[in-house]
Amino acid sequence: MLETEAMVRASAAYGTIVTELKDLSKSYKEARMAMDVGRIFYAGRKILSYNELGIGRLIYQLPVNLCSMFLHEIFGEYDPSLIDQETLATIQT
Known part of the structure; x- marks a missing residue:
């Protein structure tokens, strides 16, 4: 809907769910990586999960x-x- 209303391309990524505030930065870094890996390996996907990056995550870290x-x-x-x-x-x- 955002893409239709604002005429911009939008995508989202998320890391693992955390219960402690101290772990929030780790989840944020995972989400950033999911966004980067998604741009390279999963360009057609709008929502990316760190836990579903598969081999793309492995290759990205090489x-x-x-x-x-x-x-x-x-x-x-x-x-x-x-x-x-x-x-x-x-x-x-």
């Missing part, structure tokens, strides 16, 4: 150099940023 090594193994010298939109859509489904 060091960049390790991801680069993997991409180099798979693609060799080919630049993955040159992949056409149709192939990207296939990969994302």
